[in-house]
Amino acid sequence: MIYPQNFEQKIGFDQIRQLLKEKCLSPLGEERVMDMNFSDQYETVEEQLNQVIEFIRIIQEEDGFPDQYFFDVRPSLKRVRIEGMYMDEQELFDLRRSLETIRDIVRFLSHNGEENDSPYPNLKKLAGDITVFPQLIGKIDGILNKYGKIKDNASSELARIRRELASTMGSISRSLNNILRNAQSEGYVDKDVAPAMRDGRLVIPVAPGLKRKIKGIVHDESASGKTVFIEPAEVVEANNRIRELESEERREIIRILSEFSNVLRPSIPEILQSYEFLAEIDFIRAKSHFAIQTNALKPSLEREQLLDWTMAVHPLLQLSLSKHDKKVVPLDIELNQKQRILIISGPNAGGKSVCLKTVGLLQYMLQCGMPVPMHERSHAGIFSNIFIDIGDEQSIEDDLSTYSSHLTNMKVMMKSCNERSLILIDEFGGGTEPQIGGAIAEAVLKRFNEKKTFGVITTHYQNLKHFAEDNEGVVNGAMLYDRHLMQALFQLQIGNPGSSFAVEIARKIGLPEDVIADASQIVGSEYINADKYLQDIVRDKRYWEGKRQTIRQREKHMEETIARYEKEVEELYKSRKEIIRQAKEEAERLLQESNAKIENTIRTIKEAQAEKEKTRLIRQELNDFRTSIAESTLKEQEDKIARKMEKLREKQNRKKEKKQSAPDEKQQSSLTPAVQPIAVGDYVKLKGQTSVGQVLEINGKNAVVAFGSIKTTAKLERLDRTNATPQKQETVKSTFVSSQTHDQMYEKKLNFKQDIDVRGMRGDEALQAVTYFIDDAILVGMGRVRILHGTGTGILRTLIRQYLETVPGVRHFADEHVQFGGAGITVVDLS
Incomplete structure (x- = not known):
């Protein structure tokens, strides 16, 4: 149940419908948009949302989806159901193209993926029982050409008629031209006159005074009266035959179309069902494009009554502000079994009504099968009823004041709401004397809470804020306000009531201070202090919330830093083990070399029969080997460093030499003699060309150059002097054609x-x-x-x-x- 009747207008859903209609490809989809309605069935909403999400993927990931021909031929099909009626050429052409689109869409959805592994299971299910009509498409192709016109060979009779028609028109044209040439030679008709067409008959334009010179029928005259159009007697019969043939052609075309309609008639119910599928695809496509435009998605849908939204955005407000490069402040809101009713308070123009409308519009869109703009971690439930009371409903005809209208809405809500309902009330209890208005509002709120109804309610009444603090199931919320800048922040904070900031706003507007003081005295210091304390609580909560966020960010940063250091320590440990392993291998190799050297030394000493000098030399050689082993690693490192230092010095020297040579080059270039100007007799080439020519004469900035037997004038700046002679370049010159010219x-x-x-x-x-x-x-x-x-x-x-x-x-x-x-x-x- 949706209450009241103008619910969609109140939350702005009528504008959503209009935007969706604009995205449809045909009246098929537009009808579905207008028939779209609210559903409280979880399975239905889930399926509709999944269809749109799958189509969004098709738009973003697929290139070949067949959406080129969405024609609504249902009126023509319904007319053809009557015996004797037929579709004309254009209707038949639209039928053929749209049937082709239905066939291609079904094929696209059915052939994507395996039987149980389709990437678009919900759309595939939608296309599962749809009949396509390849035989009808083939029959239409035998009747119409690719431009939608009846083919000459659609029937043998039509082919004969059109052949005779072309032959007759050709003979008429020849006869008219002969008559016209004779008339021109006799001077009856001007030389530049040509045959014309009047009422479907070929005629000759003649001056009125000479019309009796040509035997025939006068069919028309020009607006000025200076020309009459005569059909010569020789072609009257042929023109009559053309009329007859055209009538025969039309009758044969109607026969062909009627014959096809007889074939089509038994399949019309199934074809109309296929067009319902095409309408559904057009509708889903429109919703998908709107979702892409508003960055909408499908939240996690639950079978219970729930609102757990993060960064929810009003789509119409988003589209409006984006035109001015502005962004909507997103809404975070949560309603569950423990806090079902949210009482929002805060200053006027602080965003309370926008918050309420956002909740109403997004929940209604969701249950109409439309994705909504919010964060993907959001959760949403299903409500059976949505009630709204917003705006001034004063009615002169029904003798209802604004307050009476509000009370009427409250009566309907209390009677109809239950634990599956969502109520949305703006300025609860307003429109009458505050004390009694607040009391009635509190009594109604108590009934809503007893029925375990969900709701969002905005108010300025203190007693409703106190009720929310004292009763389970009802929670306070505040629209935040910057007290220092004196401007609304449009952020909802759940947990504390909000201040109306009446004194601060009055002071900002410029109300006299003595008036503000007098008002404060009238209402009492206790109220003023309570409002001030409330503001301080909200301010402190914002401050500590900010601190908590900062601490969370720093903790996250610290955790990331620790993780990075631990990773680096682990890598260093692995590197250390690798270095030790390599060092052990190197030591083993050196040890093997040392043993081999010692054995060779001992063998040499034995062979030398222990000569003292020879033994001393061998011992010295062994000591040198040990020293070289000890110093080899150090020397290798020093050599590497030395080589790097040498390269660095060479690089710096090259830079210095370059800097020193730059002025010398400039000086040298300044001493270079100026290029001699081109003179008569010089051999030259055009810049970028290979042909050589000789300068014959010079006129100011231009020169006359002979390239073989061809003389041309060119600007001096486009010529270069050359030592080559024309004979050497002659063959190239004679065949040169630049690629640019080609x-x-x-x-x-x-x-x-x-x-x-x-x-x-x-x-x-x-x-x-x-x-x-x-x-x-x-x-x-x-x-x-x-x-x-x-x-x-x-x-x-x-x-x-x-x-x-x-x-x-x-x-x-x-x-x-x-x-x-x-x-x-x-x-x-x-x-």
Whole structure:
């Protein structure tokens, strides 16, 4: 149950619906958005949320989801259920494309993953029983081409009709052209006149005074009265035949479409069911895109009544503030079996109403199957009923004051609420005299608590704050306010009531101090002190909360530091063991070498027969070996250090030499003689080119250069003097074409359009445009181009054709075919 009737408007859900409609691809999804409703069934909400979460993954991770054709052809299908009705070409084309989309979506969802291991199990379940219609798609493909028009070979009769139609129109065109040429030669018709179309019949434009010169039927005249349109008698019969053929063509098309509708009719119920699936996909897609836009997700959903939200955000407020690069202060709130009803107090404009609306909107969105913007560690429950009382409901028609309206809402809530209900009340007890209003509010609150209802209630009444302190199941909460900066922090803190900061706000606004003192005396020092103590408690709690957070952060940092040190000690211990192992291996090797040396020494002494001098020399050699062993490791280390020091000194010396050589280079460059200017007779090359030419003359900053038999003018700054002669470079010069030129030509040919429209231009403008157009066409190698100049007075046509006669590259030009523009277009063939 949702109360009252305008619940969605009060919490802003009507705006959510509108945003979702804008994200739908067709009326199919828009209808689902409007039909979306609140559910109190855990399984239903869980499934709907999982479908949206899976589709979000498809949007973010998949590239080939088929969502290109969402057409609503249900009205056409329902009409075709009546015998004798048929779908027209466009409806049939929309049906074909949307059936293809349904087929591709079912295939996408069904073929992703194994039977029991699909990445989108909830969407796959949704698509499980949907029928696709490949045979119908194939039949439509046999009737329509890829542009949605009836094919010539849709039936043999249609093919025959269209062949005869084309043949008849061709003969009419030839006859008209012959009549027109004869009339032009006789002077009845101007040279630039072409056949025209009137009421579906080909006619010839003639001046009114000469209309009797051509036998035929006058069909129309121009608005100015200077032209009449005559259908020559020779083509009347043929034009009549065209009309007959067009009627036959239309009848055959209707027959084809009716025949297909007869095939389609038995499958219409199943097709309509498939469109319900397409509507559901459009709806889920819209919810997914909205969730991505608002950073929404699915919290951990519980089967009990629970609100344990972290960093919850009002989505509409978030979208509004993001336009101004601002952020919403997130809401942390918790309602459970021990603290079911939250009494929020605090200053006006401190965010109490926004907090209440956020709770109402997000819970309603969640139970409509929409992800909500909050932290992923949040938990949410399911409520059977949601009641709201917010805003001024004064009604002149029903003779209800604001307070009467509030009491009416309270009566409904007390009668209907239970332990599965969520009540949202703004300014509880307001609208009447404070003492009795507060008393009634407390009595109603007591009933809510006895029924174990969940709720969020905002108030300024002290007695309700005391009630929350003294009764289990009800808890106080405060919207925080910075007393020093005198501004709201828009943060909810559960556990203590909040102050209204009435005295501080009055002082900030500038109310006279004697008025504030008088008011304080009237209300009594006890109330003022109690409010002050309350502010101090909230302030101290904020201070110690901040301290606790700081201590937590420092403890975390200390734990990370200890862990890092322990890891480093462990690595050092491992390194020490490795060093000792290597040292032992080295000592073993040295010992083996020493033993071998001693054995060799003993053998040598024996072989020398103990000669004193020889023995002394051998003993000295053994002592030297021992010393070298002892000093080898130290010497190796010293050598390494020495080598590094030597490299460092060499690097520093190179830097010094570089610094010293820099001024010398500058000085040397300043002493370098200036480059001699290019003179007549010098051999030069264009910068970046290899062709060599000779300077013939110099005019200011330009030079005339001969490259073989070609003379060109170039700027002196683009020329370099060279010792090479033209003969050495002649072959290169004659064949050189830069890659840049090749690229430019290729791009020009790629982007060249074969038609030019000069209608509306003056004669000289049109002629210049056509000149550039023909030059470019010849340059890129086009075989045929078209010039659209219109008929009009014929001046443009005459000028353009006179120019075309002078162009060597133009092989032939003539009027376009009468069906494609006739004398209004000149077709030019280029050699």
